[in-house]
Amino acid sequence: MSVGQVAVDQAAFRRVLGHFGTGVVVITGVDGDRPVGFACQSFAALSLDPPLVLFCPARTSRAWPVLERAGRFCANVLSESQQPVSTVFGRSGEDKFAGVPWTPAPSGAPVLTGALTWVDCRIEAVHEAGDHYIVVGRVDTLGETTPERPLLFYRGAYAGLGPTSQPPPPDLEAFLTGLHPDDWI
Numbered sequence: 001m002s003v004g005q006v007a008v009d010q011a012a013f014r015r016v017l018g019h020f021g022t023g024v025v026v027i028t029g030v031d032g033d034r035p036v037g038f039a040c041q042s043f044a045a046l047s048l049d050p051p052l053v054l055f056c057p058a059r060t061s062r063a064w065p066v067l068e069r070a071g072r073f074c075a076n077v078l079s080e081s082q083q084p085v086s087t088v089f090g091r092s093g094e095d096k097f098a099g100v101p102w103t104p105a106p107s108g109a110p111v112l113t114g115a116l117t118w119v120d121c122r123i124e125a126v127h128e129a130g131d132h133y134i135v136v137g138r139v140d141t142l143g144e145t146t147p148e149r150p151l152l153f154y155r156g157a158y159a160g161l162g163p164t165s166q167p168p169p170p171d172l173e174a175f176l177t178g179l180h181p182d183d184w185i
Contacts, residue, residue, distance in 0.1 A: 074109035
């Protein structure tokens with residue numbers, strides 16, 4: 001710690017950042033012919049040109065070294081009805097794919113049946129970041145989307161969107177009038 005820097009309490013850090021709602025994805029890949037995967041909240045679009053996404057596995061993840069060796073992954077965006085799938089993939093030690101139907105993406109990585117959509121990628125870069133890695137993936141293939149609602153995580157629990165009062169505006173730029181186009185993916 002540098003001079004003048006104050007230690008941040010980990011419990012407070014988790015509580016405060018828990019107020020930032022996130023979607024839930026399952027990152028999948030294959031180890032030979034065996035599927036591997038884990039639930040992940042730290043997933044985001046990174047760049048449009050080239051098309052890049054990122055996710056952040058823990059350094060202690062047992063699935064991450066397998067995915068890194070494979071060089072490819074698929075990010076499955078979970079639907080609201082897939083809370084049980086998220087729970088299974090959030091645990092360690094069991095056969096996470098037992099009872100979870102899937103089909104292979106073009107890379108061979110599992111696309112989970114019922115996902116809102118999926119993003120098939122190859123690993124572009126990996127950066128060390130504290131107790132996690134930042135993995136940058138170059139998007140090779142995009143899945144179709146469904147009209148279902150996303151599975152969200154907020155304040156340490158699963159959450160929903162709630163009732164929608166208005167459809168989103170057809171023009172994203174009109175919706176985001178206060179932002180420059182360079183500020184939003």
